[in-house]
Amino acid sequence: MCKRMGLVCLLAVAAGSRLAGQNLERLRKMWVDAAAASARVDSLARVRLRIGLDSVRAGNLVVLTPRELRPLAASIAPVVWTRLEGVYGEEARSADGGPLVVGMYQAVDGPPPYGFPLDAVTIPVAPGSSPGRVEAQLALRLPEKLRERLDPALNGWVSKAISLQRADSAPPDLYEDLVTSVSPLARGCYVGDLAACRSALGVAATRDAAMEWYDPGSRRVLVSNMVFVRDVRRERDPSWYDQCVAQGLDAACLRILHGPDSVHLAAPLGAGGRELLLRIALAAGGAHAFHRLLVSAGQPLTRRLEITSGVPLDSLLARWHSVVLATRPQPVVLSAGTGWAALLWASLLGALVLGSSKWRL
Amino acid sequence: MFKTILFTQWTWARNLLLVCTLAAFAVPIISVGHGDLMRADGFTVRNYLVSLQGVGVAYPILAGLVGLVLAVSAWGPDHRGRHIYALMLPVPRWRYALLRFGAGLVLLGLPVLALWISALIASATVRLPVGLSAYPTGLAVRFALAAAVAYSAFSAVSAGTSRTAAYVLGGISVLLVAQLIFLFAGSGVDVISPVLDAIFIWPGPLAVFSGRWMLIDV
Numbered sequence: 001m002c003k004r005m006g007l008v009c010l011l012a013v014a015a016g017s018r019l020a021g022q023n024l025e026r027l028r029k030m031w032v033d034a035a036a037a038s039a040r041v042d043s044l045a046r047v048r049l050r051i052g053l054d055s056v057r058a059g060n061l062v063v064l065t066p067r068e069l070r071p072l073a074a075s076i077a078p079v080v081w082t083r084l085e086g087v088y089g090e091e092a093r094s095a096d097g098g099p100l101v102v103g104m105y106q107a108v109d110g111p112p113p114y115g116f117p118l119d120a121v122t123i124p125v126a127p128g129s130s131p132g133r134v135e136a137q138l139a140l141r142l143p144e145k146l147r148e149r150l151d152p153a154l155n156g157w158v159s160k161a162i163s164l165q166r167a168d169s170a171p172p173d174l175y176e177d178l179v180t181s182v183s184p185l186a187r188g189c190y191v192g193d194l195a196a197c198r199s200a201l202g203v204a205a206t207r208d209a210a211m212e213w214y215d216p217g218s219r220r221v222l223v224s225n226m227v228f229v230r231d232v233r234r235e236r237d238p239s240w241y242d243q244c245v246a247q248g249l250d251a252a253c254l255r256i257l258h259g260p261d262s263v264h265l266a267a268p269l270g271a272g273g274r275e276l277l278l279r280i281a282l283a284a285g286g287a288h289a290f291h292r293l294l295v296s297a298g299q300p301l302t303r304r305l306e307i308t309s310g311v312p313l314d315s316l317l318a319r320w321h322s323v324v325l326a327t328r329p330q331p332v333v334l335s336a337g338t339g340w341a342a343l344l345w346a347s348l349l350g351a352l353v354l355g356s357s358k359w360r361l
Numbered sequence: 362m363f364k365t366i367l368f369t370q371w372t373w374a375r376n377l378l379l380v381c382t383l384a385a386f387a388v389p390i391i392s393v394g395h396g397d398l399m400r401a402d403g404f405t406v407r408n409y410l411v412s413l414q415g416v417g418v419a420y421p422i423l424a425g426l427v428g429l430v431l432a433v434s435a436w437g438p439d440h441r442g443r444h445i446y447a448l449m450l451p452v453p454r455w456r457y458a459l460l461r462f463g464a465g466l467v468l469l470g471l472p473v474l475a476l477w478i479s480a481l482i483a484s485a486t487v488r489l490p491v492g493l494s495a496y497p498t499g500l501a502v503r504f505a506l507a508a509a510v511a512y513s514a515f516s517a518v519s520a521g522t523s524r525t526a527a528y529v530l531g532g533i534s535v536l537l538v539a540q541l542i543f544l545f546a547g548s549g550v551d552v553i554s555p556v557l558d559a560i561f562i563w564p565g566p567l568a569v570f571s572g573r574w575m576l577i578d579v
Contacts, residue, residue, distance in 0.1 A: 179490075179492025180407055180492065186403075187491055329573060329579060330573065332496045332573060332576070332578060333499035334502065337563060337564070338563055341568055342507070342509070342510050345510055346509045347513075349513035352520075353461075353513070353517050353520045354458045354459055356458055356521050356522075356525075
């Protein structure tokens with residue numbers, strides 16, 4: 001009797017679960033259909049909104065913008081285009097890759113409310129943003145777009161977009177990078193050894209980066225600070241790590257740096273320095289320089305830089321060196337002008353004290 | 362007479378001045394910490410410089426504070442005594458003001474000297490790699506000038522009448538209120554930044570306060 005009842009229950013549960021499965025499938029289909037319909041409606045709404053957008057063109061730069069941002073777009077587009085053209089030259093001008101489309105919209109952040117083209121660079125403009133701020137946003141985002149045209153080898157080497165700054169300007173941290181690097185190459189470069197600069201920037205091909213870029217002392221420091229190596233090696237082979245860091249055995253450091261963790265070994269000078277070198281090469285090479293850089297893909301980096309700039313690599317490195325040294329941050333020592341100005345102001349304010357009235361009115 | 366005024370000002374200001382002098386002595390030594398950077402890697406050195414830059418904010422603040430303490434303590438008792446003492450003295454007002462101002466400048470030497478000695482000690486204890494330098498004297502000179510400018514500015518307000526102080530405060534208030542109105546109106550007009558630029562960028566009166574205040578730098 002019990003067995004029969006159990007069988008009946010089992011059949012009922014099975015039938016119920018089949019029905020539940022069908023229900024779930026039906027609900028899933030309804031959900032997918034509703035989501036698709038909603039997306040179509042949203043898409044149509046965005047396209048309808050896009051129809052109302054104005055466009056501002058400067059050279060090969062097209063800015064899609066709502067009417068209220070048009071004056072702002074019209075004022076900054078020519079400025080940004082001039083800067084873009086100054087760095088990327090003919091390549092920015094040519095329409096091979098289509099125009100450079102920028103979509104501006106009024107928002108603090110978040111996705112754009114309009115259906116901008118997929119390849120558009122979208123720029124949210126916060127209420128009350130100054131033209132300078134929006135220009136800076138554009139100058140930051142557009143090079144990222146153009147970076148997509150670089151071949152993987154060059155992209156991997158420079159590892160950042162080529163900015164729209166002038167070739168004779170660089171942030172002060174490049175100088176700090178040069179003087180604080182642990183590598184002896186950076187110190188050699190600092191005092192003007194161009195071969196050292198070439199190696200420190202990772203321009204010259206290396207057969208053994210760990211040996212060529214760093215000396216035994218700096219290899220030890222490098223290993224002790226390489227987080228991935230420390231974590232992995234401590235588990236994988238702690239004896240090498242300890243021999244390198246604790247006992248200072250260079251062979252152990254080399255063994256780590258030649259192993260799978262060699263991918264973490266970076267050229268002594270950072271991406272900012274490499275980007276500046278590329279920017280100097282583009283400035284030296286004129287309007288077609290960026291195009292020459294792109295078509296020289298596959299050649300050694302030293303050769304590519306010479307083809308791009310049209311000048312020998314040592315000349316480029318010498319310019320790079322002088323630009324970096326010129327960006328040395330101003331230390332606490334006062335310039336004569338600031339010192340005299342301070343004295344003058346202290347005297348002037350002091351004179352106000354002497355001229356104060358004895359009557360307390 | 363100068364000695365008497367110097368002594369009275371010392372008596373009025375000594376407690377706060379000693380605190381400022383101790384702070385001026387402590388900041389350079391604390392900021393340098395343990396200092397062997399000879400074998401440190403670039404990342405460590407960079408972090409060290411960043412931390413020094415953070416602590417460096419204390420120098421201009423301290424310079425401003427020293428100026429404020431000395432100016433207020435030099436002129437405050439006169440205000441409280443309704444200037445009867447100053448009016449009773451058989452010297453013209455400008456001479457009296459000069460004596461007060463000069464006494465304050467002399468007292469300013471104490472924290473400056475403390476900072477200079479401390480910076481020299483701190484610089485001697487740290488081992489620096491090629492490319493980094495210590496600037497103990499440069500730091501002390503800058504501190505002295507900044508403190509002198511702050512002292513002069515606060516003295517000019519303190520030695521003046523209440524009306525002068527009201528004009529200065531009123532001017533600042535008008536600027537702040539105007540900026541708030543522009544902000545709430547959604548206008549992008551910025552009235553504060555140009556004024557701050559004019560004050561803090563050369564040849565503005567407080568330009569000496571701007572920039573990097575680092576005992577050890579590139």
